[in-house]
Amino acid sequence: MTLKVVSIDDSTTITTHLNYLFKKHNEIEWVGHAFDLSEGIKMIKSKMPDVILLDIMVNEESGFELLHYVKQNYPNIKVYMLSNLSDEIYIKKSRQQGASHFIDKSYDFESISCLLLKDYQEKNNLLN
Secondary structure, eight states: EEEEEEEEOHHHHHHHHHHHHTTTOTEEEEEEEEEEEEHHHHHHHHHHSEEEESSSSEEEHHHHHHHHHHHHOTSSSEEEEESSSSOOHHHHHHHHTTOOOETTTTSSTTHHHHHHHHHHHHHHHHHH
């Protein structure tokens, strides 16, 4: 059993970094990437991931809108909010709206795989 992850971010650099991170871990299955929110919604519906990595701004659209949609429609999916803007207001808003984690892409990017591996262990503990 793997932890299925979808990423939604308009940066090709982030996609490249995620690909590199996930190749190191067989437990993490990166099932898709979307470059905009509408594509992201389609991917969530079709892939039913365990975790979504979501930028707070995707092509001038608010990732918080998609966070709200996910929490209303798929409350068991964990959402990690990603941003280069580590302002406390974004961190607080992410937590208030139900994000599992807030990750500063500039400084904390490498922590994504550690957090995902913890979620993988939790998922397996629930199934056993």
